[in-house]
Amino acid sequence: MLVHLQGAWNPWLGRLTLSQIPYHSPIVLGAFAFALLAAAPIVGLMTYYQKWGYLIREWITTLDHKKIGVMYIIIGLVMLLRGFIDGIMIRTQQLLADGPRSAAHLQAVHGYLPPFHFDQIYSSHGTIMIIFAVTVVLTGFQNIIVPLQIGARDMAFPYLNAVSLWLTAAGAALVMISLFIGDFSHAGWVGIVPLTELPYSPGVGVDYWDWALQLSSLGTTLGALNLITTIIMMRAPGMRWFRMPFFTWATLSTQTIGLTAFPVLGVALALLSCDRYLGTHFYTAGLGGNLMLYTDLFWIWGHPEVYFIILPAWGIMSEVIPTFSEKALFGYTVMVAATLSIAGLSWAVWLHHFFTMGAGPGVNLVFSVSTMLVGIPTGVKVFNWSLTLYRGRLRFETPMLWAIGALFLLLVGGLTGMMLAIPAINYTVHNSVFVVAHFHTMFLVSVFGIFAGLMYWFPKVFGFRLDERSGRRFFTFFSLGTVFVFAAMYTLGLMGMTRRLDYLYNPHWQALLIIQEFGIFLYCVSVFYFCKMIYVSIRDRAKEAHGQDVWRTSRTLEWMTLTPVPFYNFAVIPVVHGRDAWAMRRDSGLTATSPGDYEDINLPNNTIVPAMLGALAFGFGFGMVWRIWWLAGLSLLGIIGLVILRSFADDRGFTLTAATVRRMERNHEDTGIVTDHISPPVAELALFQ
Amino acid sequence: MSRTAHRLIGPEEPLWAPHHPEADPVSLHTLGFWLYMMSDALIFAALFAAYAVLDHPYNAAGGPQISDVVHPVAAFIQTVIIFTSVFAYSLAMVGLKAGNRAFVIGGLVAAVLLGAAFLGLELRDFAVLIAEGATPDRSGLLSVFFVLVATHGIHMVFGILWMLVMIVQVAMKGFTTAVVTRLLNLRIFWMFQASIWVCVFVFVYLNGAYR
Numbered sequence: 001m002l003v004h005l006q007g008a009w010n011p012w013l014g015r016l017t018l019s020q021i022p023y024h025s026p027i028v029l030g031a032f033a034f035a036l037l038a039a040a041p042i043v044g045l046m047t048y049y050q051k052w053g054y055l056i057r058e059w060i061t062t063l064d065h066k067k068i069g070v071m072y073i074i075i076g077l078v079m080l081l082r083g084f085i086d087g088i089m090i091r092t093q094q095l096l097a098d099g100p101r102s103a104a105h106l107q108a109v110h111g112y113l114p115p116f117h118f119d120q121i122y123s124s125h126g127t128i129m130i131i132f133a134v135t136v137v138l139t140g141f142q143n144i145i146v147p148l149q150i151g152a153r154d155m156a157f158p159y160l161n162a163v164s165l166w167l168t169a170a171g172a173a174l175v176m177i178s179l180f181i182g183d184f185s186h187a188g189w190v191g192i193v194p195l196t197e198l199p200y201s202p203g204v205g206v207d208y209w210d211w212a213l214q215l216s217s218l219g220t221t222l223g224a225l226n227l228i229t230t231i232i233m234m235r236a237p238g239m240r241w242f243r244m245p246f247f248t249w250a251t252l253s254t255q256t257i258g259l260t261a262f263p264v265l266g267v268a269l270a271l272l273s274c275d276r277y278l279g280t281h282f283y284t285a286g287l288g289g290n291l292m293l294y295t296d297l298f299w300i301w302g303h304p305e306v307y308f309i310i311l312p313a314w315g316i317m318s319e320v321i322p323t324f325s326e327k328a329l330f331g332y333t334v335m336v337a338a339t340l341s342i343a344g345l346s347w348a349v350w351l352h353h354f355f356t357m358g359a360g361p362g363v364n365l366v367f368s369v370s371t372m373l374v375g376i377p378t379g380v381k382v383f384n385w386s387l388t389l390y391r392g393r394l395r396f397e398t399p400m401l402w403a404i405g406a407l408f409l410l411l412v413g414g415l416t417g418m419m420l421a422i423p424a425i426n427y428t429v430h431n432s433v434f435v436v437a438h439f440h441t442m443f444l445v446s447v448f449g450i451f452a453g454l455m456y457w458f459p460k461v462f463g464f465r466l467d468e469r470s471g472r473r474f475f476t477f478f479s480l481g482t483v484f485v486f487a488a489m490y491t492l493g494l495m496g497m498t499r500r501l502d503y504l505y506n507p508h509w510q511a512l513l514i515i516q517e518f519g520i521f522l523y524c525v526s527v528f529y530f531c532k533m534i535y536v537s538i539r540d541r542a543k544e545a546h547g548q549d550v551w552r553t554s555r556t557l558e559w560m561t562l563t564p565v566p567f568y569n570f571a572v573i574p575v576v577h578g579r580d581a582w583a584m585r586r587d588s589g590l591t592a593t594s595p596g597d598y599e600d601i602n603l604p605n606n607t608i609v610p611a612m613l614g615a616l617a618f619g620f621g622f623g624m625v626w627r628i629w630w631l632a633g634l635s636l637l638g639i640i641g642l643v644i645l646r647s648f649a650d651d652r653g654f655t656l657t658a659a660t661v662r663r664m665e666r667n668h669e670d671t672g673i674v675t676d677h678i679s680p681p682v683a684e685l686a687l688f689q
Numbered sequence: 690m691s692r693t694a695h696r697l698i699g700p701e702e703p704l705w706a707p708h709h710p711e712a713d714p715v716s717l718h719t720l721g722f723w724l725y726m727m728s729d730a731l732i733f734a735a736l737f738a739a740y741a742v743l744d745h746p747y748n749a750a751g752g753p754q755i756s757d758v759v760h761p762v763a764a765f766i767q768t769v770i771i772f773t774s775v776f777a778y779s780l781a782m783v784g785l786k787a788g789n790r791a792f793v794i795g796g797l798v799a800a801v802l803l804g805a806a807f808l809g810l811e812l813r814d815f816a817v818l819i820a821e822g823a824t825p826d827r828s829g830l831l832s833v834f835f836v837l838v839a840t841h842g843i844h845m846v847f848g849i850l851w852m853l854v855m856i857v858q859v860a861m862k863g864f865t866t867a868v869v870t871r872l873l874n875l876r877i878f879w880m881f882q883a884s885i886w887v888c889v890f891v892f893v894y895l896n897g898a899y900r
């Protein structure tokens with residue numbers, strides 16, 4: 001039943017041959033050199049300082065939700081950089097390949113990228129940015145912050161949490177390796193059918209895209225059920241539903257979407273895999289396949305997914321804006337209702353992504369109205385944030401700058417979304433770069449939210465502040481870049497430029513393309529300031545060290561913990577008396593982090609199993625992509641066997657005695673920051689002792 | 690100092706909850722597992738939607754129609770078997786209440802055997818169809834028929850595997866919290882697969898044969 005493929009295949013290496021390594025492409029070689037250059041010093045330094053053991057003991061095997069969150073964020077930021085480089089390449093190609101007389105470089109007829117390579121770049125750009133950058137960083141924030149905000153010592157399922165992380169990492173690794181072995185999908189991040197079908201995409205690119213998404217979507221689904229259970233079950237005494245910090249509400253809505261939408265993506269992709277591996281006819285152009293089936297399934301996931309991405313960013317804005325306005329969030333209850341209704345509505349609008357595909361006026365009308373309905377709760381939110389700012393004592397520190405920037409972007413993105421929701425308008429601009437500009441403005445709300453969150457919570461997690469000066473420059477250049485790139489892109493869209501073009505036929509677009517490229521230059525400058533910010537902050541970390549409550553006006557429980565947060569979070573679980581629990585305590589003069597007498601704390605041991613599962617999942621994905629059946633089969637058996645084995649281990653966890661807790665907390669009182677770095681032992685090491 | 694919209698905490702109010710009990714592991718895992726089942730339900734929802742889309746004579750592409758491939762009587766026997774398996778599992782749960790290991794293991798073994806019989810019938814059904822040339826790659830309609838039924842079948846395989854593991858764990862460890870939690874969740878899983886089968890039976894087999 002397996003599809004018979006043309007071309008070489010052998011049982012050991014599947015379709016993999018030496019010629020699959022694109023060493024003839026100067027661009028890929030350059031990327032490879034860059035990766036080596038970036039990796040070599042890290043590997044070298046790690047070896048020199050003998051940090052590998054530390055890495056494995058404290059990070060790879062950890063079940064601590066904060067460390068897992070940090071790793072999510074690091075993966076996400078690395079992918080964000082990769083996606084950004086893709087973006088530069090796309091913009092540069094379009095700038096160079098404008099008009100019949102445009103010059104040719106390297107192997108291209110116009111510009112410097114041949115069409116097939118260009119198509120792979122925009123596909124990986126979209127996939128990476130949406131699935132592996134923004135989603136992953138935001139998941140990281142939710143991991144770190146939610147248990148702290150609700151006064152819990154960890155997630156409901158710490159082990160599962162690590163599994164989710166490593167599945168995501170496996171997916172990201174698949175995307176990255178596709179750069180150097182074989183190629184990536186050329187069918188867009190949405191995977192246009194029947195282009196993704198075997199006859200039109202006989203290579204491995206679509207399979208890379210498929211399995212990478214599949215693995216990370218599995219990780220996201222498991223993460224979703226973990227966060228929901230955590231929020232429902234692990235709240236501190238007194239933390240009633242309507243006392244929950246707003247970010248926690250945002251997470252609950254987000255993860256409800258995650259739990260219900262991602263399985264649909266899984267099915268959409270699995271059916272595509274059936275077509276590609278077993279020769280079925282779900283989405284084929286003939287023999288009873290149905291192209292619209294894919295389009296519908298994909299967007300039934302796809303639209304909720306865009307809210308999966310933006311709701312946590314709105315949650316961050318709802319924490320940052322009150323803190324730097326020095327007053328409570330305006331209309332908390334309404335905000336909660338708005339967030340929940342957006343999550344609900346997100347399920348009922350998917351067809352607006354293909355108004356033009358002939359569903360008919362009746363159907364289009366329904367989805368047009370439902371899409372516009374989303375604008376109501378979204379508008380409510382904008383007003384609530386504005387009213388939080390109104391007569392607040394505003395402090396424009398970096399997190400606040402990003403949050404305000406996000407507010408403006410939301411306005412632009414939301415209004416253009418409303419335009420697109422009108423089928424009559426949509427028919428004229430669908431598939432133009434106007435749409436691309438719309439969703440970039442929306443995703444940039446998330447990106448601005450991410451940077452707001454990064455600046456805001458960094459001191460809590462690491463114990464020192466990020467440098468304010470370079471942070472401001474970073475913000476300034478990033479925002480200016482956004483204006484130049486996307487103002488021009490909206491205009492080009494209205495002028496009729498369609499999306500995903502490797503060659504532009506209209507030389508009159510040149511001026512606007514140059515403006516966009518200038519915006520890209522500003523983004524590059526901003527990346528420089530980002531790196532500088534990190535460097536300067538680490539260099540001056542002693543000077544910028546801060547205790548408990550860096551911003552002095554923050555309101556939620558995570559600011560009550562010691563800084564950096566010890567791995568048990570709270571020495572004694574606090575009682576919550578109202579909304580904005582920490583602000584209440586602070587204003588009542590009760591800023592102690594613990595009552596002064598301590599108790600034993602039991603936490604799970606570290607374990608290597610989740611990382612091994614991730615490695616096996618990667619092996620499975622790689623084997624499937626290249627049709628190396630033994631590798632895929634063994635990896636799958638390995639996963640099942642490991643899960644069963646682990647279920648036999650009775651891990652009683654690790655007990656931190658009251659005396660140790662006392663020592664750690666007292667130390668903190670003396671020095672202002674946590675100096676002990678105790679963490680649980682690795683469970684598997686016990687097997688060798 | 691921020692503007693206070695909230696009340697202040699009085700001196701008599703408790704600030705700390707020392708020895709705050711950790712969440713009860715059984716309810717924690719049960720909630721988590723229900724949520725997991727919800728995502729599983731969505732997998733089936735999407736597959737049933739795909740079935741509804743492709744269940745059209747047009748999608749048979751000139752090949753066998755759905756009424757040519759489904760055998761509702763055989764499927765009814767499968768239905769009886771799967772529910773007997775659920776019944777056997779429920780008996781194991783009675784044994785769990787009584788704390789009787791042998792009883793639990795007996796119930797699980799019966800459930801496994803009945804589950805295997807169910808799968809055997811399904812595989813035989815598939816083999817016959819494939820021999821007749823009604824293969825999944827024949828048409829969109831057959832693709833979705835096979836994939837929907839096989840997805841349920843794969844769930845059954847994992848359920849059986851899980852039961853085998855539980856038989857060993859009950860024998861080895863007895864009724865520890867972890868084992869009991871797993872038995873309870875496996876019950877949810879097993880009943881859920883039976884309910885899904887009812888939907889398959891109704892929408893695919895009955896609806897396909899008698900419309």
Ligand code: HEM
Binds near residue numbers: 310352
């Ligand atoms: C007020 C809320 C929103 C409305 C009314 C809206 C409306 C629309 C419409 C009608 C389209 C289809 C355009 C077309 O292809 O012709 C669209 C595309 C899109 N929107 Fe939105 N949108 C909203 C919010 C968002 C948010 C919050 C995000 C993400 C964070 C987002 C991301 C996207 C993406 C990714 C696409 C296009 C994907 C593609 O074709 O590749 N939108 N939006």
Ligand SMILES: [Cu+2]
Binds near residue numbers: 302306350353
């Ligand atoms: Cu949408």
